[in-house]
Structures are given as C-alpha cells and as structure tokens.
Amino acid sequence: MPGLSRRKFLLGAAGAAASLDLSQHGGQRAHVAGLVRAEARPAVVVARGKDEHSPAQILEAALGPLGGVAAFVKPGQVVAIKPNATWAYPPHTASSTDPDLLRALILMVREAGAKRIILMDHCTLDPGTAECLATSGLGPVMDELKVEQVFPDRYLSPEDLFTTVKLPKGVAFQELGVIKAALEADVRINLAVAKSHLVTKLTMCLKHMMGFLQYPGALHAQLEQGIADINTESAMQAQLHILEAIRVRMPVGTRTQAGGDETEITDPQRVKRFNEIVAGTDPVLIDAYGCVNYYGVDPQELAHVSLAYEAGLGEIDVQKASESGRLQYYIVGQATPTPTATPTSTSTPTPAASPSATPTGTQAVTATPTVTATPTPLPTATAEPPTSVPVATVAVAANRKGEGEVLNPNGILNGALIPAAAVVAGLGIVLRHQLGRQDRPQNDDDGPSRGTGAGGNAGDSSQGDDGESAGHGDGR
Numbered sequence: 001m002p003g004l005s006r007r008k009f010l011l012g013a014a015g016a017a018a019s020l021d022l023s024q025h026g027g028q029r030a031h032v033a034g035l036v037r038a039e040a041r042p043a044v045v046v047a048r049g050k051d052e053h054s055p056a057q058i059l060e061a062a063l064g065p066l067g068g069v070a071a072f073v074k075p076g077q078v079v080a081i082k083p084n085a086t087w088a089y090p091p092h093t094a095s096s097t098d099p100d101l102l103r104a105l106i107l108m109v110r111e112a113g114a115k116r117i118i119l120m121d122h123c124t125l126d127p128g129t130a131e132c133l134a135t136s137g138l139g140p141v142m143d144e145l146k147v148e149q150v151f152p153d154r155y156l157s158p159e160d161l162f163t164t165v166k167l168p169k170g171v172a173f174q175e176l177g178v179i180k181a182a183l184e185a186d187v188r189i190n191l192a193v194a195k196s197h198l199v200t201k202l203t204m205c206l207k208h209m210m211g212f213l214q215y216p217g218a219l220h221a222q223l224e225q226g227i228a229d230i231n232t233e234s235a236m237q238a239q240l241h242i243l244e245a246i247r248v249r250m251p252v253g254t255r256t257q258a259g260g261d262e263t264e265i266t267d268p269q270r271v272k273r274f275n276e277i278v279a280g281t282d283p284v285l286i287d288a289y290g291c292v293n294y295y296g297v298d299p300q301e302l303a304h305v306s307l308a309y310e311a312g313l314g315e316i317d318v319q320k321a322s323e324s325g326r327l328q329y330y331i332v333g334q335a336t337p338t339p340t341a342t343p344t345s346t347s348t349p350t351p352a353a354s355p356s357a358t359p360t361g362t363q364a365v366t367a368t369p370t371v372t373a374t375p376t377p378l379p380t381a382t383a384e385p386p387t388s389v390p391v392a393t394v395a396v397a398a399n400r401k402g403e404g405e406v407l408n409p410n411g412i413l414n415g416a417l418i419p420a421a422a423v424v425a426g427l428g429i430v431l432r433h434q435l436g437r438q439d440r441p442q443n444d445d446d447g448p449s450r451g452t453g454a455g456g457n458a459g460d461s462s463q464g465d466d467g468e469s470a471g472h473g474d475g476r
Helices: 006-024 026-039 055-066 099-111 129-136 138-145 180-184 205-212 216-230 283-295 303-310 318-324 409-435 447-461
Strands: 044-048 078-082 116-120 148-150 162-166 175-179 187-193 195-197 201-203 240-249 271-280 327-331
Touching: 044 055, 044 283, 055 099, 055 240, 055 271, 055 327, 078 099, 078 180, 078 205, 099 116, 099 138, 099 187, 099 240, 116 180, 129 138, 162 180, 175 180, 175 216, 187 205, 195 240, 201 283, 205 216, 205 240, 205 283, 205 303, 216 303, 240 283, 271 283, 283 303, 283 318, 318 327
Parallel strands: 044 327, 078 116, 078 187, 116 148, 187 240
Antiparallel strands: 044 271, 162 175, 195 201, 240 271
C-alpha cells in the first residue's frame, strides 16, 4: 500500500474495528471511542528542561504535542497575550513573566501569521506602569518586537478603553468590565506565573485571567466564585493557557509573596527552580498539576480551583488525567512522552505528591525550537549561595520597604499591634500611678503617639499581595 504510513494504517485498523464492534455491540461505543482517541492530542502538556535550556526551548517542547502555536493562531488573526506584568521587580524573581519567555511566545505567534499582537495587563500604581515594565524587563521586549501595548491606568484611562463582557454561565457575576482589546482579539493567550498569594494562597492560570478585567478588584466580594466565573464560556475565554514554572514563588511560613527581589540564589526557599512550562486548554488541570507538583497541596483545598472544577471547566484529578493521556509529560530533547510526572531540578528538592502514570500517545516533538533569540543569562543555583552574589537592584523610595512582601494580617494583629497597644497602655497606667499624676492636668497628650504606633504598623501591612494598597486590585 504505497504512501500509507504505519500510523495511518493503525488508525484505519482501529476505525474499522470500532465500526465492527459498534455494529455488534452498540453498548460498547464509549469504550471503543476511547481507544480511537488514544492518538488524540493531550489537553495539557508538562515540558521539563534543565538550567541550561532556554525558555524558548522549554516552551517549544510544551507546545509541540499540542500542535504548536499554529494549532491556536491562524494567519490574519488578532492575538491578545496577557503576561504577568504586575510588579516592579527584576527578571528571574518569579514576580513577573520571564522576558525571554515572552519574547519566544511573541515570535511564535508572529511566525504563525498573526495580523496584530496586543499585550495587556495591569501594573501597580506605585511605582507605576512605566517602572514596572522597565524593571521587569517586559517593556524592552515589547518595544523591541513592536507589539501593541494596553496597560491601563486604573484611574486615568479613558472609558472607551473598556467594554462589558457577558458571563451567561457565571454564578456570582453575569457581566463585568473588561479591556476592550481583549474582546477584539480572535485568540487570547493566558501567560501566567506560578506564585504564592495572600488571599487565594496560590495563583496560577485560573486567577491570572483577572488581568483582562477593567477592575480586577471588582471580584473581591466573591473572589473564588468570581475566578471560576471569568473562566466560563464567554467572549473573554482564553484559547491557550501557559503556566511558567521555570522559577516558582513559594510561600514561606505565614508570609506569602506575589512579588519580590529574591532569586533562587539569594533565597532558595522563596524562589525555587523547576525548569517547567505547563501549557494547554484545561486551566483547571494546569492549576491542579501546579498545586500537587510545586506546592504539595490538594487542589480541592483551593476554593477557586475546586469551584472551577465543579463548573465543568476542567479536570482536577492529576493522576486520572495522567493515566488517560489527557495530561502528558515531555523532557526537552526527547520526542516521546516520559512515564513520570515527578519534576526534577538540580536546585530544588523534589516536590511531594507527584503522580507516576504512563500517558498514552506517541506524538513527536521537535527538540530544537523554531525561535532563535539570545536569552538573558540564567543564574546557576547553588546549595549554599555566597552572600556576595550581586543582585539586580531598583532605585526605590525609602517608604517602599516591604511593598513586595506581605505579612499575614492575623500574624500582624496577634503578634504586633495588639501586644504593642497593650504594652503602651500598661506602661502609661503604671507610670501615672507611680508618679502620682492621676489628679494632675494632662499637659502631655500621649494619644497621638499611640495612634501613630498602631497606624504605622497597619500601614506596613497594607502593602500586600492583594494589590489594593498599590492600586492593582488582585496582586497577581
């Protein structure tokens, strides 16, 4: 049979067997259909590299089994990309999207034939959009590649920059204001970073969709349900989700951060190196994989992930998805799926609760990426980093101390404000008693000093992941 490959022959045989079986055993339709779908593309792919691999190489390995960017972007289409551009911290801190990863994705989208490429997100008001984009390294990449940029000012942007999106399947929200360019696009790509978060504990692809909204903080009244709602079928739904886990920002103790200037060298507990990118069409499964493999957390424990699963937006069982082939694992440089989901890294310990099922499918992946770009040099993590390693710095006003680092409010109240107030009050009573000043005129007003002390601490705690103090609204 000239021109008939072994793969096509097997598919044809499977189809013939399915037809025969269905004619004789109609009740087995679902089972046979499952066999025929064994060659179908996975919904989610995990690509794992090493420190020496560039973000472009890992991204190529993640998108290859999905059909590449060309499976999502057709010639002449308008594409909206939503990176994480919230914070003014340097690259390689897991605070914002890696600039080299953004460059690689833009080049892939352009190569697929996109007519327009629009980048959009919200930055913190302090220090402002310009500094956020410059310090994170994302601004220079967008300028270099000459893509459109829509980064609204929360208060000064004209109203015609926004529109309203209907959420017919929303539970808490049936419509919301969104960036108009997001709806004008034919394709939306959600480019998230795996990070810890003060309010939702973790933030990955599902929560990251808040960046398309006009006012991300509008969801806070019912945040978890709101996150599920904006991922339901609507005009703002993303066609492709990509989770950057080259570096992952971790919670440490009771303190969580969505941004900071730490790296895996200066603070290996806060920033861990996994060298992974997870991509696909199922944001629930992507987030569930991140919960299990990066944080050792049951995804059912995260309300917004659980609610999204209950809404039918994806699969939450990582083991089940691995066994069915819905979730597949690839190593950069290998053309076939790997049978293990356990992440490996030379700079971080192996995460807990890693599934180990053999996925099905034999898709071929080109190990050599089609994108050629000179990546920013990556730091090499060491077990005991020297204290003299230079860290990229940003000129920041003195009153910005602690802006990227968030203290747990309960810890502040219980461990600082209340005891401090009690001590001040107690000392005042004792001194007054000992000095016999109870009946003397109150010429020295100690009220302001007490208020200043409490207010100062409270002011520090407001600089949080949640982003409200900085004018962001969600602190992605």
